[in-house]
Amino acid sequence: MLDALQAVDVARIGTKDDFYWTLHAVFVKRHEHSILFDQAFRIFFRRRGYIDKLIAQMLPQTLPTAPQAPEAGAQRIQEALFSGNKAKTEEQEVEIDARLTVSDREVLQKKDFAQMTNAEIAKAKEAIARLALPLDEVKTRRMTPSRHGRLIDMRRTLRSSMKAGGALIDLKYLGPRVKEPPIVALLDISGSMSQYTRLFLHFLHSITDARKRVTTFLFGTRLTNVTRAIRQRDPDEALAACGAYVVDWSGGTRIATSLHDFNKHWARRVLGQGAVVLLITDGLERDADDTLAFEMDRLHRSCRRLIWLNPLLRFDGFEPRAKGVKTILSHVDELRPIHNLDSMTALVRALSGAPDKGYDTKAMLRKVA
Amino acid sequence: MAVTPLPDSIDATLAMLAKANYVADRSLATVLYLALKMGRPLFLEGEAGVGKTEIAKVLSTALGRRLIRLQCYEGLDVSAAVYEWNYGAQMIAIRMAEAQGEGDRDRLEHDVFSERYLVKRPLLQALEPDPAGAPVLLIDELDRTDEAFEAFLLEVLADFQVTIPELGTVKAAEPPIVIVTSNRTREVHDALKRRCLYHWVGYPDAARELNILRAKVPGIAKKLSQQVVAFVQALRKEDLFKSPGVAETLDWAGALTELDVVALDPATVSDTLGVLLKYQDDIAKLDGTKVKALLDEVKSELRAAE
Numbered sequence: 001m002l003d004a005l006q007a008v009d010v011a012r013i014g015t016k017d018d019f020y021w022t023l024h025a026v027f028v029k030r031h032e033h034s035i036l037f038d039q040a041f042r043i044f045f046r047r048r049g050y051i052d053k054l055i056a057q058m059l060p061q062t063l064p065t066a067p068q069a070p071e072a073g074a075q076r077i078q079e080a081l082f083s084g085n086k087a088k089t090e091e092q093e094v095e096i097d098a099r100l101t102v103s104d105r106e107v108l109q110k111k112d113f114a115q116m117t118n119a120e121i122a123k124a125k126e127a128i129a130r131l132a133l134p135l136d137e138v139k140t141r142r143m144t145p146s147r148h149g150r151l152i153d154m155r156r157t158l159r160s161s162m163k164a165g166g167a168l169i170d171l172k173y174l175g176p177r178v179k180e181p182p183i184v185a186l187l188d189i190s191g192s193m194s195q196y197t198r199l200f201l202h203f204l205h206s207i208t209d210a211r212k213r214v215t216t217f218l219f220g221t222r223l224t225n226v227t228r229a230i231r232q233r234d235p236d237e238a239l240a241a242c243g244a245y246v247v248d249w250s251g252g253t254r255i256a257t258s259l260h261d262f263n264k265h266w267a268r269r270v271l272g273q274g275a276v277v278l279l280i281t282d283g284l285e286r287d288a289d290d291t292l293a294f295e296m297d298r299l300h301r302s303c304r305r306l307i308w309l310n311p312l313l314r315f316d317g318f319e320p321r322a323k324g325v326k327t328i329l330s331h332v333d334e335l336r337p338i339h340n341l342d343s344m345t346a347l348v349r350a351l352s353g354a355p356d357k358g359y360d361t362k363a364m365l366r367k368v369a
Numbered sequence: 370m371a372v373t374p375l376p377d378s379i380d381a382t383l384a385m386l387a388k389a390n391y392v393a394d395r396s397l398a399t400v401l402y403l404a405l406k407m408g409r410p411l412f413l414e415g416e417a418g419v420g421k422t423e424i425a426k427v428l429s430t431a432l433g434r435r436l437i438r439l440q441c442y443e444g445l446d447v448s449a450a451v452y453e454w455n456y457g458a459q460m461i462a463i464r465m466a467e468a469q470g471e472g473d474r475d476r477l478e479h480d481v482f483s484e485r486y487l488v489k490r491p492l493l494q495a496l497e498p499d500p501a502g503a504p505v506l507l508i509d510e511l512d513r514t515d516e517a518f519e520a521f522l523l524e525v526l527a528d529f530q531v532t533i534p535e536l537g538t539v540k541a542a543e544p545p546i547v548i549v550t551s552n553r554t555r556e557v558h559d560a561l562k563r564r565c566l567y568h569w570v571g572y573p574d575a576a577r578e579l580n581i582l583r584a585k586v587p588g589i590a591k592k593l594s595q596q597v598v599a600f601v602q603a604l605r606k607e608d609l610f611k612s613p614g615v616a617e618t619l620d621w622a623g624a625l626t627e628l629d630v631v632a633l634d635p636a637t638v639s640d641t642l643g644v645l646l647k648y649q650d651d652i653a654k655l656d657g658t659k660v661k662a663l664l665d666e667v668k669s670e671l672r673a674a675e
Contacts (some may be wrong), residue, residue: 021399029562141444154456216510
């Protein structure tokens with residue numbers, strides 16, 4: 001705000017246009033906000049029809065004869081200006097099973113998420129939060145002091161030599177610095193996945209907490225980046241924030257369209273530095289065609305490792321009869337079940353790059369292919 | 370040497386850019402003027418090839434300031450960005466001191482870690498006083514470095530100072546003009562953006578692109594330049610993986626001039642498509658019939674406009 005006053009003062013505004021761009025320079029820090037700023041500016045500085053417009057903005061859905069659809073961004077501005085009237089976002093709750101079952105830890109580990117009771121889900125959440133993500137590391141081009149490195153660290157060598165007045169040269173070494181590769185998760189939140197969505201979100205929340213670079217996208221009929229929302233400390237707040245972002249909870253699935261969106265707008269931005277992609281979906285695509293194959297191929301080529309997590313694999317007789325499943329299958333590095341805590345733990349182990357004895361990727365791919 | 374004064378209004382900024390052959394729109398001139406006036410870094414984001422880096426170059430020419438460029442990359446660290454010691458010279462100095470029987474350790478250390486043995490890298494150079502005025506510091510493609518380096522930049526951009534443990538803190542008497550660019554391959558942290566003025570450099574509209582083309586490729590025929598711009602503009606509306614930027618337009622116009630083309634025809638466009646599009650998928654999408662259809666559309670629009 002102070003910046004804005006200073007800027008307005010400095011620019012000695014003559015025209016409205018200059019005023020617009022001056023405020024734009026100060027307030028807009030992200031390209032996406034430009035459209036919101038534009039809306040807000042126009043709403044704020046409108047003279048005629050100001051009230052009428054505001055009313056129309058407040059009630060876009062309840063006026064069936066509204067002359068035109070609200071402009072892009074209008075909905076969000078409306079929410080920002082009149083947050084009291086904000087429509088409650090629907091949230092998909094995990095279905096509650098009312099049966100009274102006594103579950104000990106052993107059962108919990110094997111139990112399908114879809115069949116858990118409320119209490120069991122709470123326990124599962126705790127267990128997920130406890131899953132420690134081991135370090136999967138890639139070498140970077142940066143250097144760090146290392147005892148077994150091969151390059152001589154001149155800066156430290158010289159400093160330590162000075163202690164002996166330059167008489168002794170005590171060589172210090174540098175080795176490559178290692179860091180965890182980014183994880184990008186694409187989570188299907190369509191109707192067929194609804195029993196799993198919340199727990200997966202918990203899982204993603206816990207790994208987001210543990211690692212620096214985890215990017216999460218939710219998709220049903222369209223793609224939403226919820227990384228910022230999910231980064232909040234409290235898992236319930238984080239999940240609620242995700243809910244507020246997403247408009248297509250439990251709708252249909254359009255995997256190809258969502259992947260196209262991802263490839264075009266996000267792939268170059270989040271898949272750098274050897275990212276691992278977790279594609280969490282049952283693969284039940286409404287309209288599978290060549291586009292899906294094309295987008296899967298592109299996704300596969302632009303990341304280091306593409307892991308498909310499919311909760312449907314819990315059924316022993318799972319066969320990839322759906323066309324979408326077959327298409328996806330030919331483009332992934334790994335296929336894993338993810339329907340209970342055991343499989344989630346196995347996944348966490350696999351992400352560490354450690355050999356996973358209980359699970360043979362190739363056999364799994366062969367089995368279902 | 371007299372210091373070129375900074376422009377004193379948005380119009381003056383616009384005129385300054387135009388004089389240096391950069392065709393800017395008013396929004397860019399406004400934000401640039403503010404950045405200069407308020408002494409704040411300017412953060413420019415946008416697709417590759419829309420002229421972000423060019424702005425820094427033009428500024429340095431127009432204001433007669435030195436341009437210091439820090440090209441960011443993944444392994445960039447402090448020794449490549451700020452300073453490094455000249456180890457070879459230091460070693461020799463130590464040996465010399467030994468040979469002369471110099472025994473004072475403290476003095477030797479003080480001598481060896483003095484400014485004489487300091488190799489200045491871009492960020493440190495940018496803090497140095499210059500008779501022509503503070504230099505233009507271009508931090509190019511910031512999104513290529515990692516978060517650690519970004520965090521380090523915060524101190525530099527906020528206070529225009531860096532700390533060298535052996536020498537102390539170096540602070541700029543006059544802050545440099547800082548331009549930061551990003552291709553948005555990853556999101557840059559809010560803390561850094563907060564210290565800067567932000568501007569999204571988009572693709573220009575047809576009129577402005579035509580002006581840019583005429584300014585940068587002076588020999589180009591009028592008809593060809595119109596067709597080139599209209600075709601590229603139409604191409605940007607297609608669903609491509611990577612739309613051509615202004616740089617590609619200029620390259621293409623240059624290529625067509627080299628080939629002595631005076632007007633576009635489908636065959637020439639198809640043959641030179643590699644100058645505009647850099648992804649096989651995109652080139653495959655634009656087969657002969659598609660190119661012809663686009664070109665016909667463009668030509669009829671141009672005729673209608675005449």
